[in-house]
Amino acid sequence: MTSRKITRVAAAILIQPDGQFLLASRPIGKPYAGYWEFPGGKLEAGEAAIDALARELHEELGIEVKQATPWLCQRFDYPHALVELSFFKVTAWEGDLHAREGQLFAWQKPMQLTVSPILPANGPILRGLAMNETLLFSPAGLIGEADFLERAKLHWQAGPAWLVLREPQLDTQQYRQLCLKLAQIPRPHGGMLIGHGELSTLVDLPLDGVHLTSRQLMALQQRPAQFNWVGASTHNESELAQANRLGLDYTVLGHVCASASHPDQAPLGWTQFADLLAQGWSSPCFAIGGQSMATLAQAQAAGAQGVAILSAAWR
Ligand SMILES: Nc1nc2c([nH]c(=O)n2[C@@H]2O[C@H](COP(=O)(O)OP(=O)(O)OP(=O)(O)O)[C@@H](O)[C@H]2O)c(=O)[nH]1
Ligand SMILES: [Mg+2]
Numbered sequence: 001m002t003s004r005k006i007t008r009v010a011a012a013i014l015i016q017p018d019g020q021f022l023l024a025s026r027p028i029g030k031p032y033a034g035y036w037e038f039p040g041g042k043l044e045a046g047e048a049a050i051d052a053l054a055r056e057l058h059e060e061l062g063i064e065v066k067q068a069t070p071w072l073c074q075r076f077d078y079p080h081a082l083v084e085l086s087f088f089k090v091t092a093w094e095g096d097l098h099a100r101e102g103q104l105f106a107w108q109k110p111m112q113l114t115v116s117p118i119l120p121a122n123g124p125i126l127r128g129l130a131m132n133e134t135l136l137f138s139p140a141g142l143i144g145e146a147d148f149l150e151r152a153k154l155h156w157q158a159g160p161a162w163l164v165l166r167e168p169q170l171d172t173q174q175y176r177q178l179c180l181k182l183a184q185i186p187r188p189h190g191g192m193l194i195g196h197g198e199l200s201t202l203v204d205l206p207l208d209g210v211h212l213t214s215r216q217l218m219a220l221q222q223r224p225a226q227f228n229w230v231g232a233s234t235h236n237e238s239e240l241a242q243a244n245r246l247g248l249d250y251t252v253l254g255h256v257c258a259s260a261s262h263p264d265q266a267p268l269g270w271t272q273f274a275d276l277l278a279q280g281w282s283s284p285c286f287a288i289g290g291q292s293m294a295t296l297a298q299a300q301a302a303g304a305q306g307v308a309i310l311s312a313a314w315r
Contacts, residue, residue: 011040067092075280076121133306255289274302
């Protein structure tokens with residue numbers, strides 16, 4: 001097997017407080033001229049991705065980066081190069097944008113692109129920009145249905161919470177009923193309701209998506225077409241690779257820290273978690289296992305989208 005040289009690239013997702021992000025058109029004379037991309041460029045020899053990011057944004061846009069959080073690390077096989085893209089979410093910068101390379105700029109809303117074409121590698125990751133920093137797993141089995149419905153309402157009132165309804169102790173009929181009750185709660189900020197279980201029992205429920213177990217994930221040949229959003233639980237590289245092959249929207253990887261739900265299995269730990277993410281995947285990943293808002297920053301520093309929270313979300 002011949003191994004291709006990897007071109008390392010740092011790219012910035014500049015995000016405004018209202019959630020709009022910046023795309024720039026590639027200048028004439030470069031490969032894919034006229035395609036829309038995230039500003040950025042190639043790492044120089046010995047340069048760290050975050051330093052390349054700051055340098056490129058200065059060169060291309062004339063701004064100084066003040067706050068950048070690692071987001072996805074993605075590998076993409078172009079005919080001209082195998083590219084490893086380290087994306088950063090840049091939420092604070094100084095200076096006005098200048099098109100120093102003659103680019104055009106477009107501020108875009110997640111899932112509502114108005115420009116095209118975009119670079120081929122960027123297509124699969126765009127859905128990830130619509131995701132929240134937390135993924136909440138339901139606890140009705142632990143705290144009781146009435147309490148759960150009340151707290152779900154509070155989460156959705158407060159923000160765009162993504163809720164996975166995972167209740168393995170319920171039978172199909174009970175699950176349906178609970179799901180229908182949840183679906184009636186208003187979600188003014190665009191919160192999401194994600195199902196869990198045998199896919200054939202979920203298809204006609206008012207769900208925004210489905211969360212696959214790792215067993216379901218490994219048994220599938222294709223992404224299930226009946227659901228808008230599809231994510232999966234993963235524990236290792238082969239499961240991450242399968243999620244990537246199927247083009248899933250997100251993964252959950254763990255458990256990262258010791259957790260009450262898996263007392264007999266050794267946790268991955270942050271180093272192994274970060275190493276697995278650094279292999280390069282096209283969809284955001286949530287850390288799971290001992291996670292809460294208190295571990296969000298650490299998870300994101302390791303390259304995660306955010307944290308999957310079980311019991312800590314419902315206290
Ligand atoms: N900057 C940037 N590059 C991307 C993105 N997506 C993507 O596939 N790429 C690829 O990553 C590589 C980065 O190239 P670049 O042309 O921006 O590099 P650069 O700014 O250092 O320019 P240079 O070629 O003049 O040195 C290209 O192969 C490009 O196709 C993206 O969103 N932003
Ligand atoms: Mg560039």
